Amino acid sequence: MPxxxxxxxxxxxxxxxxxxxxxxxxxxxxxMGLRKVFRVSGGAGGRHHRDFVAxxxxxxxxxxxxxxxxxxxxxSGKTTIARMLVGIETISGGTINVAGxxxxxxxxxxxxxxRRGSEMQIVxxxxxxxxxxxxxxxxxxxxxxxxxxxxxxxxxxxxxxELLDQVGLTERQGIVLPKNLSGGQRQRVAIARALxxxxxxxxxxxxxxxxxxxxxxxxxxxxxxxxERTNMAYIFISHNLAVVRQVTDQTLVLKKGVxxxxxxxxxxxxxxxxxxxxxxxxxxxxxxxxxRRVGVD
Amino acid sequence: MTHLLNIENLSVDLVVHRRYRKVLQDVSITxxxxxxxxxxxxxxSGKSMTARSxxxxxxAQGKMSGDIAFDGQSLMNASDKDWQKFRATRAAMxxxxxxxxxxxxxxxxxxxxxxxxxxxxxxxxxxxxRAATLLEQVGIDDAKRxxxxxxxxxxxxxxxxxxxxxxxxxxxxxxxxxxxxxxxDVTTQADVIAILDDLRAQRDMAMLFITHDLELAAAFSDRVxxxxxxxxxxxxxxxxxxxxxxxxYTAALLRSRPMLHERTARLPQISGRPLSAFEAPPxxxxxxxxxxxxxxxxxxxxxxQLINGSVVRCHRANELELVSTVNAEGGHSHG
Numbered sequence: 001m002p003x004x005x006x007x008x009x010x011x012x013x014x015x016x017x018x019x020x021x022x023x024x025x026x027x028x029x030x031x032m033g034l035r036k037v038f039r040v041s042g043g044a045g046g047r048h049h050r051d052f053v054a055x056x057x058x059x060x061x062x063x064x065x066x067x068x069x070x071x072x073x074x075x076s077g078k079t080t081i082a083r084m085l086v087g088i089e090t091i092s093g094g095t096i097n098v099a100g101x102x103x104x105x106x107x108x109x110x111x112x113x114x115r116r117g118s119e120m121q122i123v124x125x126x127x128x129x130x131x132x133x134x135x136x137x138x139x140x141x142x143x144x145x146x147x148x149x150x151x152x153x154x155x156x157x158x159x160x161x162e163l164l165d166q167v168g169l170t171e172r173q174g175i176v177l178p179k180n181l182s183g184g185q186r187q188r189v190a191i192a193r194a195l196x197x198x199x200x201x202x203x204x205x206x207x208x209x210x211x212x213x214x215x216x217x218x219x220x221x222x223x224x225x226x227x228e229r230t231n232m233a234y235i236f237i238s239h240n241l242a243v244v245r246q247v248t249d250q251t252l253v254l255k256k257g258v259x260x261x262x263x264x265x266x267x268x269x270x271x272x273x274x275x276x277x278x279x280x281x282x283x284x285x286x287x288x289x290x291x292r293r294v295g296v297d
Numbered sequence: 298m299t300h301l302l303n304i305e306n307l308s309v310d311l312v313v314h315r316r317y318r319k320v321l322q323d324v325s326i327t328x329x330x331x332x333x334x335x336x337x338x339x340x341x342s343g344k345s346m347t348a349r350s351x352x353x354x355x356x357a358q359g360k361m362s363g364d365i366a367f368d369g370q371s372l373m374n375a376s377d378k379d380w381q382k383f384r385a386t387r388a389a390m391x392x393x394x395x396x397x398x399x400x401x402x403x404x405x406x407x408x409x410x411x412x413x414x415x416x417x418x419x420x421x422x423x424x425x426x427r428a429a430t431l432l433e434q435v436g437i438d439d440a441k442r443x444x445x446x447x448x449x450x451x452x453x454x455x456x457x458x459x460x461x462x463x464x465x466x467x468x469x470x471x472x473x474x475x476x477x478x479x480x481x482d483v484t485t486q487a488d489v490i491a492i493l494d495d496l497r498a499q500r501d502m503a504m505l506f507i508t509h510d511l512e513l514a515a516a517f518s519d520r521v522x523x524x525x526x527x528x529x530x531x532x533x534x535x536x537x538x539x540x541x542x543x544x545x546y547t548a549a550l551l552r553s554r555p556m557l558h559e560r561t562a563r564l565p566q567i568s569g570r571p572l573s574a575f576e577a578p579p580x581x582x583x584x585x586x587x588x589x590x591x592x593x594x595x596x597x598x599x600x601x602q603l604i605n606g607s608v609v610r611c612h613r614a615n616e617l618e619l620v621s622t623v624n625a626e627g628g629h630s631h632g
Contacts, residue, residue: 074453212571213511214570215339217564245558283486284483287539291487
């Protein structure tokens with residue numbers, strides 16, 4: 001029976017990752033007036049189109065080593081923002097600047113795409129679908145190292161062990177296929193794979209949402225350890241306000257594509273100003289909670 | 298007085314990779330009329346399988362032993378026809394994902410009235426009229442138009458309301474709700490829970506509510522059962538569970554939750570991962586992850602014992618003083 005080995009961070013020496021992380025002058029991420037419009041077909045035979053504004057004028061700035069939460073419900077545009085940041089989705093308006101470089105336009109060359117990949121990596125929600133089921137964990141991380149760094153085979157082998165260790169996995173777990181790992185372990189692999197590229201910014205899209213409570217706590221601690229050690233910046237997308245409280249220092253609240261409130265996480269969660277933020281907070285079950293009927297979504 | 302639902306020493310084995318594997322072990326719990334009992338636990342703990350067993354909805358070749366009695370009558374030797382009748386009239390299930398469990402090619406109206414027309418022989422028009430009334434009760438406006446729509450035309454929250462309406466239509470004495478709000482947004486979840494809460498007060502319906510959310514279970518139920526590796530490890534009232542948990546797993550689970558109102562420098566984590574029943578070692582199923590483990594824990598399976606009105610399965614329950622929050626000395630810092 002495989003047993004998860006949970007490292008507490010204190011027993012792992014700081015790996016070269018912390019020193020290797022690229023130094024950036026100015027904010028790690030700077031976004032101005034970001035907008036996304038989807039063309040939706042409708043009507044008879046799809047001849048009529050209408051524009052659906054998924055994100056309307058989001059602006060934020062994130063310093064190196066800081067963590068920004070993007071919260072909202074389904075349809076708020078939070079995942080669309082993540083996808084635009086990493087370049088899976090084109091942008092309809094505004095600018096995105098990551099690690100001092102503009103990435104508002106689609107990358108035109110392979111080298112440009114690769115460079116963007118080395119500046120920003122993403123961890124998705126579902127650890128069961130975000131790893132190739134036929135690729136061993138070592139090979140999956142090795143691929144990223146080959147792509148983004150200049151290393152000898154020996155150096156890469158060493159680096160894989162370091163990365164696995166950093167996320168609390170053993171060397172032995174590196175040789176297996178994803179199906180031999182639990183959900184929490186797979187999410188650790190997804191994080192190790194993202195770290196392998198040594199990005200300045202990590203985008204985490206509901207990265208702990210699908211995990212069991214006891215595993216969620218492990219991954220939250222791991223993410224906080226890594227940020228402390230590497231000074232990496234996080235964009236943490238979540239619908240879970242309690243988790244956002246633990247992982248971020250600033251928060252942006254989205255409702256139907258519009259930013260309704262943004263600022264320090266503590267201030268937003270302790271003294272929210274916007275009615276929608278208040279409603280979100282009031283909807284979280286806690287001791288003494290009485291659910292209210294608010295009407296149909 | 299007889300219990301509405303009485304599950305006694307229920308064990309379930311399912312075929313996984315052509316081998317029988319244990320998924321439930323010696324589960325005993327009761328649900329009284331108009332009572333809400335929550336089953337909480339992590340994946341593989343057996344909470345869904347417990348609910349499915351009650352309706353005999355286990356996967357093919359599933360084996361059940363022990364006893365399930367409803368209103369004083371054992372269901373263990375019921376025929377398929379009896380089970381069908383039981384499911385059509387006395388107990389019904391609300392599933393987690395309405396999109397996966399409502400037939401997408403049937404109109405909402407047909408989905409809602411199927412049970413009434415087929416099982417009760419009710420006139421279709423009368424059934425539709427009742428369905429429309431119920432849709433309005435669960436907060437769906439313009440019910441007549443909704444009845445003509447297909448599932449894809451409704452949002453997730455609305456479709457889950459339609460599922461609740463479909464269950465209420467047969468006026469069951471017991472509702473089994475399997476993570477009914479997990480796929481919904483928080484504001485919609487609050488709304489759906491409020492609806493369920495209103496309805497059980499008005500109609501005296503009992504509910505077995507399955508969730509992974511300890512807070513939700515506490516806010517909504519009369520009693521909470523915590524499951525781990527196919528066993529019920531603790532049954533308690535929400536207040537007691539949060540103020541004085543008796544099982545180390547309950548306490549650890551409560552402590553590892555991220556709190557909404559305060560940042561915890563480091564969440565107290567439970568090492569390892571949740572086990573399924575078939576992986577559990579002999580003796581206490583939680584021993585490998587338990588901070589209080591002793592030699593006796595690997596020896597024999599702890600039997601359920603009663604302490605201050607709660608049921609707990611732990612060899613050391615009498616001597617341990619457990620807390621549910623990181624700063625438990627000061628209690629909850631907010632409310």
